[in-house]
Each structure stands twice: as C-alpha cells, then as structure tokens.
Amino acid sequence: MGFEKTERVIELNAQVEAFMQEHIYPREHDWEEFTLDPDNRWQVPGWFDELRAKAKAQGLWNLFLPDDYQPWSPGLNNVEIATIFETMSKVTWAQPVFNCNAPDRGNMEVLAKYGTAEQQEQWLMPLLAGEIRSAYAMTEPQVASSDATNMELEIVRDGDEYVLNGRKWWTTGAISPRCKVMLVMGKSNPENDRHHQHSTILVPRDTPGVKLVRELRVFDNLHSPGGEAELLFDNVRVPVSNMIKGEGCGFEIAQGRLGPGRFQYAMTFVGLAQRCLELMCQRAEERVAFGEKLSKKTSVQHEIARSRCEIEQCRLLTLQAADVMDKQGVKAAMPYISMVKIVGPTMCQNVADRAMQVFGGAGVCQDTLIPTVFTHARFCRIADGPDEVHMSQLGKLTIRDLVSAS
Ligand SMILES: Cc1cc2nc3c(=O)[nH]c(=O)nc-3n(C[C@H](O)[C@H](O)[C@H](O)COP(=O)(O)OP(=O)(O)OC[C@H]3O[C@@H](n4cnc5c(N)ncnc54)[C@H](O)[C@@H]3O)c2cc1C
Structure with a gap:
C-alpha cells in the first residue's frame, strides 16, 4: 500500500491544478456574486460555459469514469481518479466545469452500465458531452x-x-x-x-x-x-x-449508484477540507490579536494540527478504498466504501468549523467558501444515506468478516 502516483496522473493532476489556478480560483467571488443575485436564479454566469469548453478541449473532461467503462472512460483507475478529484474539489462549483459533478456522475455511470444502446444514444451521449x-x-x-x-x-x-x-x-x-x-x-x-x-x-x-x-x-x-x-x-x-x-x-441500481462513486464523493471532502486548512493557515499567519499572530497561539496551532491529521487519515482511507476497488473489485471494497462515507463529511464539517472560528466574522460570510463547505458537509451526513445507515452496514460487514475469520 504505497499509492505512488503514476506519471500519467502526476501530469494530469498538474494540468487540473494549473486550470484551477488560472480559471477557477480567480472567479470564486464572481461566482458567489452571480449565484446569490436573485435575478440570476437557476442560471450560470456566461463565463462558466467558456470554462467548460476550455476544460473539454484540454482533455480534462469526464475523468470520473473508471477504465472499465470503455469506450467512454478516459482510462484512469480509481486511485488515479481519487488524486485528481481532490484537486478539482477545492472550490465548491469546480466539478461541473470538468463534467465530474453529482448527480450527473452517478447517472452517467448507471446509463453506461445498464442502459440500452438507444438509451445511451439519447441520454448518455449528451450527458458525456456536457450538453444536458x-x-x-x-x-x-x-x-x-x-x-x-x-x-x-x-x-x-x-x-x-x-x-x-x-x-x-x-x-x-x-x-x-x-x-x-x-x-x-x-x-x-x-x-x-x-x-x-x-x-x-x-x-x-x-x-x-x-x-x-x-x-x-x-x-x-x-x-x-x-x-x-x-x-x-x-x-x-x-x-x-x-x-x-x-x-x-431499481434497488440494485440504487445500491450500485450509491456504491462505487462514494470514494469520489469522499475525495471531494478531502479537497474541500484541504482548502479550508490552507485558508486557515494563511489567515492565522496574517491576523494579529493581542499583540501576536493568531498562528502563534497554541489553541490555533492545535486546531490546525488536528485538521491536518484528520484530512490525511481520510485521504489515506479513501485511497485505500480506491485501491481495493482497483485490485479486488467493488464487492471487496464495500467496507471501505462505507468507511469513507462515514468519515468524509464529518471530517470536513469539523475542519470547516475550525476554519470558521479562526476567521472570526469573515468565516461566516460570503467572502470565503468556508460556510458553504460547512453546510455542504453537514447535509451530506444525511444525503446519499444518513451516517447511521452506513454505520449499521459497516458494523454488520465487520462482524461477518471477523467472526467468519476466527
Ligand atoms: C441537500 C440534499 C440533497 C439531496 N439530493 C437527493 C437527490 O438528488 N435525490 C434523492 O433521491 N435524494 C436526495 N436527497 C435525499 C437524501 O438522500 C435523504 O434525505 C436521505 O436518504 C435520508 O432519507 P430521509 O430524509 O427520508 O430520512 P429518514 O429515512 O426519515 O431518516 C431520518 C433519520 O433517521 C435515522 N435513521 C434512519 N435509518 C437509520 C438506521 N438504520 N439506524 C439508525 N438511525 C437511522 C437517521 O438519523 C436519519 O437521519 C438529498 C438530501 C439533501 C439534504
């Protein structure tokens, strides 16, 4: 278990990172301003589709679809996808720019796996093309x-x-x-x-x-x-x-839809939490209270340290889920898929909560993505199945595995 990055993923990840730096981060405030304006309800800014076209032209498109979904997959395995997902998830609205967002992601997987040729022609193709x-x-x-x-x-x-x-x-x-x-x-x-x-x-x-x-x-x-x-x-x-x-x-499809995509979902939380941590560290270095930088205060240092530990734990667990899926298939990965669904949103909620505290008033307004990350992580402890359901499922799997092994 080393999770060494292949050359292909190092290169692709650098491309996604460069795209984020050039096109996404500079537009975070524009996005907020546009989407919060009631006159723009249910619309996207004009530049959004231009960014999608750019991402598509650069081949940074549909990267969520693993290699077994040929001919539509760009050919990455799950560990490779996980790395790229962390990078593209550092801004809450970035995934759709790369055509990698929920719920389209899961719907495309369903149509690719179970759809008839006619259904794929009518719905999968325009979804993959980002037209609908x-x-x-x-x-x-x-x-x-x-x-x-x-x-x-x-x-x-x-x-x-x-x-x-x-x-x-x-x-x-x-x-x-x-x-x-x-x-x-x-x-x-x-x-x-x-x-x-x-x-x-x-x-x-x-x-x-x-x-x-x-x-x-x-x-x-x-x-x-x-x-x-x-x-x-x-x-x-x-x-x-x-x-x-x-x-x-229907039940089989619902289970499948909410299964393998979950590690991508967990990596979204790693990306969002990592971004909150980066912002928290910058803020702590810049802000002075009672004669010293916030970064000099032990309580702030501890919150940063705790956040880093929790993010790294979740990142490794998610990579492990992806690795088991690549090497042993979805069935063997089920306990890990439950683990990342349980761990990801709570970890992210906690990190966003700490970042909010370090930012003070600025942490609860629209000037950073922190409040959006906090609320997103919170409702994702309910959406796609509440925490308790996954805990019960993991508990049952664990008892089965440990008792049958003894
Ligand atoms: C922002 C958001 C987006 C969503 N998007 C979609 C979507 O696109 N499509 C879609 O179909 N649904 C979507 N959902 C719905 C979501 O998947 C459901 O809310 C979720 O599955 C829980 O169902 P419920 O709300 O009926 O809660 P209930 O089933 O009524 O459960 C309520 C609570 O009971 C407890 N509970 C339930 N089962 C157990 C158990 N086995 N053990 C212990 N406690 C338990 C939990 O605390 C749980 O939170 C979304 C939800 C939100 C908030």
Whole structure:
C-alpha cells in the first residue's frame, strides 16, 4: 500500500491544478456574486460555459469514469481518479466545469452500465458531452427514504407505456433549465420480494404531468443554479423502452449508484477540507490579536494540527478504498466504501468549523467558501444515506468478516 502516483496522473493532476489556478480560483467571488443575485436564479454566469469548453478541449473532461467503462472512460483507475478529484474539489462549483459533478456522475455511470444502446444514444451521449444535465429522484417526503425499499411512487404498465404517480423531494438539479432527464425510482412490482419490487425509469424533465411543487431551501439557501426540487408525478406517461435494465432492478441500481462513486464523493471532502486548512493557515499567519499572530497561539496551532491529521487519515482511507476497488473489485471494497462515507463529511464539517472560528466574522460570510463547505458537509451526513445507515452496514460487514475469520 504505497499509492505512488503514476506519471500519467502526476501530469494530469498538474494540468487540473494549473486550470484551477488560472480559471477557477480567480472567479470564486464572481461566482458567489452571480449565484446569490436573485435575478440570476437557476442560471450560470456566461463565463462558466467558456470554462467548460476550455476544460473539454484540454482533455480534462469526464475523468470520473473508471477504465472499465470503455469506450467512454478516459482510462484512469480509481486511485488515479481519487488524486485528481481532490484537486478539482477545492472550490465548491469546480466539478461541473470538468463534467465530474453529482448527480450527473452517478447517472452517467448507471446509463453506461445498464442502459440500452438507444438509451445511451439519447441520454448518455449528451450527458458525456456536457450538453444536458440530469437528476436522480428516489427520496419521497412521506416515507423514511434511507430505506430504499420504502419508495411508494407507482409505476404501472399500460400497453406500450408506463404511468407514474407519486411524489418526490430533494431531487437535486431538477430545477435547473439545463436538466433534461431524470432517473426515477418507483414501485412497479409489489408482488415481488422486498428487494425486487422497484424499478428505475427514465423520465424526460418536460414530460406532461411532472410538476414542480416547490423549491427546497437548504440552510435557508436555494442552492441555485441546480436546486433541490419537490416534484409531483401526476399520470406521467413514458414509453416502456425508458425502463432501465428491467422491472424489479431499481434497488440494485440504487445500491450500485450509491456504491462505487462514494470514494469520489469522499475525495471531494478531502479537497474541500484541504482548502479550508490552507485558508486557515494563511489567515492565522496574517491576523494579529493581542499583540501576536493568531498562528502563534497554541489553541490555533492545535486546531490546525488536528485538521491536518484528520484530512490525511481520510485521504489515506479513501485511497485505500480506491485501491481495493482497483485490485479486488467493488464487492471487496464495500467496507471501505462505507468507511469513507462515514468519515468524509464529518471530517470536513469539523475542519470547516475550525476554519470558521479562526476567521472570526469573515468565516461566516460570503467572502470565503468556508460556510458553504460547512453546510455542504453537514447535509451530506444525511444525503446519499444518513451516517447511521452506513454505520449499521459497516458494523454488520465487520462482524461477518471477523467472526467468519476466527
Ligand atoms: C441537500 C440534499 C440533497 C439531496 N439530493 C437527493 C437527490 O438528488 N435525490 C434523492 O433521491 N435524494 C436526495 N436527497 C435525499 C437524501 O438522500 C435523504 O434525505 C436521505 O436518504 C435520508 O432519507 P430521509 O430524509 O427520508 O430520512 P429518514 O429515512 O426519515 O431518516 C431520518 C433519520 O433517521 C435515522 N435513521 C434512519 N435509518 C437509520 C438506521 N438504520 N439506524 C439508525 N438511525 C437511522 C437517521 O438519523 C436519519 O437521519 C438529498 C438530501 C439533501 C439534504
């Protein structure tokens, strides 16, 4: 376990870093100003698409898709992807510039893995090209959605069509006018066993009967430009060819979608936390209180040291998850994937919290990314499955492994 970087990844990572320095960091305040302006709601600044075109032209595009997803993958393994993900995650809105953001990332993986040739042509190709955006609609307001088998939205076959009725919420990205398709999970086969009652089906965003009930706020913020939607599906009709993999495969798809992508998700937190640490150190060196720099104060030094330890622990754990996935496959990596989902957001939340304290008042306003990182890390302890669910899963896997080994 050395995680030595290959020449290819050293070079690619340097390119991503140079892109961040030249194009992303200098625009952080522009992004904040633009997206916080109510007149720009659900829009992106004009320069955003220019940056995407530049990243694409430089080959810094779709780097999230591992080598086994040929012909669409740029050919990196998971350890290589992890390194690049840390670099591109140091600014909260940078991943979409490289077409590597959630939920499109997971949706593209699903379509690449399970989609028919027709579905791939219609939806995967424009997603890979960055021409459209997508959403994943699983969570429902009326049921505990950390248990995917609870979903109630009805999917009923009627001739050559499926008819969808039900309600979804927290559908990330669905408010953006760029969102053209949703992967919707619902109950199609109530007669089957609990894990084969659900299906995932493609629903074009503009299908008649898909109604936006409201825009949800996250910590009092509307999360423009993507947004989180509450949606009503009122007799929504789609062709039977929109079914992904087959009736009853929804749970399997949900598990797969939330599985391997998780180490990329954890590396996002490593990148965000590392950026908070860098800012914290700079601030501590610049700011003087009671006759000395903040960096001279033992309590600040300890907070910096603690943050560095926690980031490095999470980084190594995430690389280990990626390495096991590369060498032994997803099944063997499952305990590590649970570990990084548990550790990543909490680590990042704690580091952002300390950075906020060191920055004082500046740490809670829009002048740095720290408050956004803090709230993002906090809600990610709920989104994609709450901490407790992953802890229970890891606990069960650990007992199984240790008892069967003894
Ligand atoms: C900002 C944001 C974006 C999101 N984006 C999406 C999206 O794009 N698509 C989508 O479908 N969903 C999305 N979600 C929804 C998210 O995945 C769900 O909120 C999450 O799965 C939890 O479901 P729930 O809210 O119904 O909580 P519940 O299932 O009601 O759980 C509530 C609490 O109960 C406790 N709990 C639950 N199970 C256990 C257990 N086994 N052991 C111990 N305690 C337990 C936990 O403390 C948990 O937080 C998003 C959520 C947020 C906040």
